[in-house]
Amino acid sequence: MIKQTDTELSLRVFGAWATLILFGLGLVLIALEFIFHRHGETSLEDMPLFPAVFGFLVFVVIVFGGVILRKLIMREEDYYGDH
Amino acid sequence: MAITDLTPGLYMILAAVAVPWIPHHFRQIFMLLAIGLSAFGLSAGEGVHWSIPIMGQELILHQSDRLTLPFGIIFHIAAALNVIYGWHERRSMEHTAGLAYAGAAIAAVHAGDLISLFIWWEVTAVTSVFLLLAVGGDRARNTAMRYLLVQVASGVLLIAGAAFYWRETGSWAFELMQLGSLGTWLIFLAFGIKAAFPFLNGWLQDAYPEASAIGTVMLSAFTTKLAIYALARGFAGTEYLIYIGAAMTVFPVFFAVIENNLRRVLAFSLNNQLGFMTVAIGVGSELAINGAVAHAFAHIIYKALLFMSMGAVLHRVGTTNASALGGLYKSMPYTMVFCVIGAVSISAFPLFSGFVAKALIMSALGYEGLVVIYIILLAASAGVLEHSGIKIPYFTFFGHDGGHTVKEAPFNMLVAMGIAAILCISIGVMPTLYYQLLPYPMAYNPYDASHVIGQMELLVFAMLAFIFLIRCGLYPPEIPSTVLNTDWFYRRLAPIIVRPVISSLLSLAAMLDRIMIKIGTKGINLARIVSSHPVAGPVIPGPAAVVQLALLTLIVAVIYAVFA
Numbered sequence: 001m002i003k004q005t006d007t008e009l010s011l012r013v014f015g016a017w018a019t020l021i022l023f024g025l026g027l028v029l030i031a032l033e034f035i036f037h038r039h040g041e042t043s044l045e046d047m048p049l050f051p052a053v054f055g056f057l058v059f060v061v062i063v064f065g066g067v068i069l070r071k072l073i074m075r076e077e078d079y080y081g082d083h
Numbered sequence: 084m085a086i087t088d089l090t091p092g093l094y095m096i097l098a099a100v101a102v103p104w105i106p107h108h109f110r111q112i113f114m115l116l117a118i119g120l121s122a123f124g125l126s127a128g129e130g131v132h133w134s135i136p137i138m139g140q141e142l143i144l145h146q147s148d149r150l151t152l153p154f155g156i157i158f159h160i161a162a163a164l165n166v167i168y169g170w171h172e173r174r175s176m177e178h179t180a181g182l183a184y185a186g187a188a189i190a191a192v193h194a195g196d197l198i199s200l201f202i203w204w205e206v207t208a209v210t211s212v213f214l215l216l217a218v219g220g221d222r223a224r225n226t227a228m229r230y231l232l233v234q235v236a237s238g239v240l241l242i243a244g245a246a247f248y249w250r251e252t253g254s255w256a257f258e259l260m261q262l263g264s265l266g267t268w269l270i271f272l273a274f275g276i277k278a279a280f281p282f283l284n285g286w287l288q289d290a291y292p293e294a295s296a297i298g299t300v301m302l303s304a305f306t307t308k309l310a311i312y313a314l315a316r317g318f319a320g321t322e323y324l325i326y327i328g329a330a331m332t333v334f335p336v337f338f339a340v341i342e343n344n345l346r347r348v349l350a351f352s353l354n355n356q357l358g359f360m361t362v363a364i365g366v367g368s369e370l371a372i373n374g375a376v377a378h379a380f381a382h383i384i385y386k387a388l389l390f391m392s393m394g395a396v397l398h399r400v401g402t403t404n405a406s407a408l409g410g411l412y413k414s415m416p417y418t419m420v421f422c423v424i425g426a427v428s429i430s431a432f433p434l435f436s437g438f439v440a441k442a443l444i445m446s447a448l449g450y451e452g453l454v455v456i457y458i459i460l461l462a463a464s465a466g467v468l469e470h471s472g473i474k475i476p477y478f479t480f481f482g483h484d485g486g487h488t489v490k491e492a493p494f495n496m497l498v499a500m501g502i503a504a505i506l507c508i509s510i511g512v513m514p515t516l517y518y519q520l521l522p523y524p525m526a527y528n529p530y531d532a533s534h535v536i537g538q539m540e541l542l543v544f545a546m547l548a549f550i551f552l553i554r555c556g557l558y559p560p561e562i563p564s565t566v567l568n569t570d571w572f573y574r575r576l577a578p579i580i581v582r583p584v585i586s587s588l589l590s591l592a593a594m595l596d597r598i599m600i601k602i603g604t605k606g607i608n609l610a611r612i613v614s615s616h617p618v619a620g621p622v623i624p625g626p627a628a629v630v631q632l633a634l635l636t637l638i639v640a641v642i643y644a645v646f647a
Binding site: 005007008010011014015018019022023025026029030032033036038039040041042044045049050051052053054055056057058059060062063065066067069070073074075076077078079080082 | 221222225336337338339340341410413445446448449450454457458461462465466468469481482483484532533536537538539540541542543544545546547548549550551552554557558559562563564565566567574575
């Protein structure tokens with residue numbers, strides 16, 4: 001078994017805490033959405049939980065878009081021969 | 084002539100001449116004093132303060148109004164931050180170039196006519212190229228030459244456009260223009276190159292990450308925001324800008340996801356931020372122009388902060404490649420905190436500068452009913468969070484242990500980052516004060532419950548998406564690579580096409596050369612015969628005259644054949 005460094009261990013702990021806090025924040029925001037009856041600049045935004053769903057989906061689409069783009073335009077580091 | 088009448092920025096350019104001869108620490112103090120003296124010129128108030136009559140027109144060298152003021156202020160702040168950030172650098176080249184470059188950008192903002200604008204436009208190009216050359220080596224020289232070519236091309240288009248515009252309108256005053264004539268299109272294109280419009284953007288991502296740690300910070304503030312200022316003055320309300328800007332917000336986001344060099348990621352991010360400003364200028368309402376200016380102002384600070392933090396990492400670790408970094412939060416905790424402040428500012432978290440600036444643009448779009456553009460910009464906001472909000476701090480300071488044990492950034496770098504971070508927060512928590520700097524008076528509250536909750540939902544759930552992708556192993560790994568960009572057209576495609584053309588032209592030239600030599604030799608022989616047999620009339624000065632005569636006859640014959 002590969003021994004983890006102290007930094008890696010603390011990064012895992014940090015990651016776990018960050019996940020927990022973000023989940024908590026997400027739940028609080030969903031609750032606030034219904035308490036304050038949020039409205040947006042456009043009628044589309046007025047749909048319940050629109051920013052949450054939109055933010056999550058768009059983020060995933062952007063990352064997968066990047067993965068597809070990588071197949072098309074990624075070249076070796078010394079592509080221009082100036083490294 | 085009062086001291087404030089001289090163009091702000093001019094003092095900095097003049098001071099830059101003395102910079103190489105001043106000892107290290109005194110030099111930094113001297114530069115700060117020059118910036119302070121230049122900033123004093125901003126107090127001149129609205130109006131024309133310095134103009135020179137020339138060719139029946141006015142060369143307006145210092146004009147200030149509500150649009151020049153915020154750009155004047157932020158350019159001075161950025162210049163001062165650069166001096167502090169680069170305090171440790173003993174060599175004078177970057178300091179000299181940086182001070183003159185900032186001065187030229189400030190002077191350009193205060194130009195009231197297209198000719199003065201062109202002069203300073205070119206000075207920004209010529210001075211900033213030294214920031215790239217300062218790195219040294221072939222790679223830096225090649226990058227610098229590519230950068231200079233593009234910048235000068237922008238200048239040539241600007242002066243050509245100004246000439247046509249003068250002929251079309253009888254004026255070279257720099258004021259609101261309507262796209263339509265050749266002159267206005269050329270000027271628009273010149274601005275578009277420096278604003279990194281789609282397909283004209285390659286120079287930005289090519290050059291900026293190639294400068295030194297302090298050089299990139301200097302470069303990030305001025306050229307592109309000068310272009311944004313120029314668009315706001317010359318083309319506010321031009322509808323094309325809405326679509327151009329929307330494209331600018333979206334495309335760099337995907338490139339930033341896969342780019343490994345984090346300073347290049349920031350260059351893509353810069354492009355995306357310029358898109359938000361361009362859209363707002365295209366909308367052109369008072370709220371939208373306020374939004375564009377507010378965004379440019381806030382952006383200069385948080386982008387400088389992010390570039391500063393990556394510069395500090397480069398300074399200590401020697402690389403900003405995400406594949407080689409990670410876990411630096413232990414070694415560079417203060418830099419990490421400042422980087423995170425820059426990251427949350429650009430991601431538009433409430434209480435930070437990006438939030439109060441971007442809110443104006445989004446509201447302006449909402450008021451104008453531009454729903455599709457609004458949604459595109461909302462999606463681009465999630466993209467900003469991805470590359471600048473998460474990717475930059477995560478892969479540098481967290482992620483995994485990159486195995487680097489380094490010292491914290493130098494004290495002067497921390498001070499500059501600290502000031503920038505304080506400004507990011509101050510703008511975020513005191514928006515009313517901040518909004519007073521903007522061109523048009525307005526009453527706007529970005530902190531209504533709906534807006535705050537909506538924005539936080541977008542950001543928090545996008546971050547949860549990141550956690551989901553990372554934990555599922557779906558987030559693409561960072562790979563040392565080159566991501567092709569629009570500079571490919573002139574770095575790869577153009578040489579493939581142009582090289583055969585040039586070699587054929589060279590062969591043609593060589594052939595013509597041989598023909599000319601033959602004609603010349605025959606002419607000389609003829610001249611010898613003529614001079615050895617003098618006749619009445621003027622004496623022939625020599626064989627050259629005969630050759631010239633033969634050539635002139637040939638040229639006249641060709642011209643006659645073509646035009647007769």
